[in-house]
Amino acid sequence: MRFDELPRDWAQRPITDPDVLEGVVDLIVPEQARSEGATYLLLCHPNRRLLQPICLSDQPGRAAVGEVAERVRLMLAEVSRHDVHDVVVVIARPGRVTPTSRDLDLRAAFEGACRATGITVHAVAIAAPDDVAVLPAGGQWAAA
Template identity: 80%
Template sequence: MRFDELPRDWAQRPITDPDVFEGVVDLIVSEQTRSDGATYLLLCHPNGRLLQPICLPDEPSRVDVGQVLEGVRLLLTEVARHDVHDVVMVIARPGRATPTPRDRDLRAAFEGACRTTGFTLHAVAIAAPDAVAVLPAEGDCAAA
């Protein structure tokens, strides 16, 4: 789904609602960050509705998973001080939306960062220039 196909009530739905998830990610993640590479933390209300998107720029070819993880962990620790504990992560990068080993490593790192900071990770997506795709957990065939 593209952002221009979102239903009018998308903002009242949980971000992980399968009828709006990919469209919301498409709306938030810019074409520039898809070309350059970035990690998005989509902070959510306890009911799963979008609260605030945050973009952490990176260059997928140069920034390793450990550097991304450190930035995510620091940010989650700070946000938790404001009673926010629900998040969706998005990997914005060039190429196709087909998962790569780095994407899987990032998902595992996000899961670890969420565990150590008391966050619930509701979903992970890949936003490539031409598509948005859900990145399921290892062994999970279901979409968001």
């Protein structure tokens, strides 16, 4: 879904609503981040409506999974001190939207960072230059 296809009431819906999640990611993650690589933390209210997006750049170059996970963990530890306990994570990167083994490793690292900080990750999505896709729960998608 593209951002211009979002329903008018998208801001009143949970970000995890399948009718809005991909469009919201498309709206928030710019093409530059998709070309260069970044991690987005979409902080949510307790009702899972979007509270605040945060961008963590992967520049220069593609950071190691452990390095990205540690930056995410540090940021989540800070936001949890402010009573934020729900997040959607977005992997912005070049290439196709089909998940890679790195994407799956990042998802596992994000889930670990969330467990360590008491935050619930509700979804992990990929934002590639031409598309957005949500990684299914439970590793149901094989890596490319």
